[in-house]
Amino acid sequence: MKIIEPSFEFMEDVNGENILRKIEKAGRICYKSESNISEHSAEKFIQNIIKRRHESVLEHGNISVKLICDRGVTHEIVRHRIASYSQESTRYCNYSADKFGQEITVIKPCFWEEGSKEYAIWKESMEQIEKNYLALLSLGAKPEQARSILPNSLKTEIAITMNLREWRHFFKLRTELTAHPQMREIACKMLLEFKQRIPIVFDDIE
16 A cells, blocks of 8 residues: 655746736727737736726636545545546556556645554554455456445545636635645645736735
């Protein structure tokens, strides 16, 4: 059994300046102010539309991310309706195969320290589940049948595409102190990276 931490990566080169210029071109149609476009006008324009809550304009830009996390977290992520998802399938993935190292991979829980009693119970449970999962497969069960005993902690990969307005909504919800700890763990890291790559759009989200 392999234990890893959650991670993410952008699925394409993200040029924040180009994204802002595209959004500005679309947004200025509303005001017929295209003549005001200049080399440095996009940031101020987008600051203003966010202040005015004219956030539909942000839907003209989208970002795709590959996220590696546990399946419990993805159960929450896919509740965001305005998005596209492609997720690793436990129905078709056979974790006894060589390409998976003949083992399951699980995500380390951020709320239990290694060496604690809670962590020991969790790890023992994951190891037993792996043993039983592999046993079911060896008895002839199909992956879609054996998956019924796989845990929420199972590592999964999911491709997520959202427009910038929906990413704002996602981060507002998923970085709050009341969010699930494992959701918040990865969402906060993602938000920092989004802020670095795309000017203005996420600066007001803490």
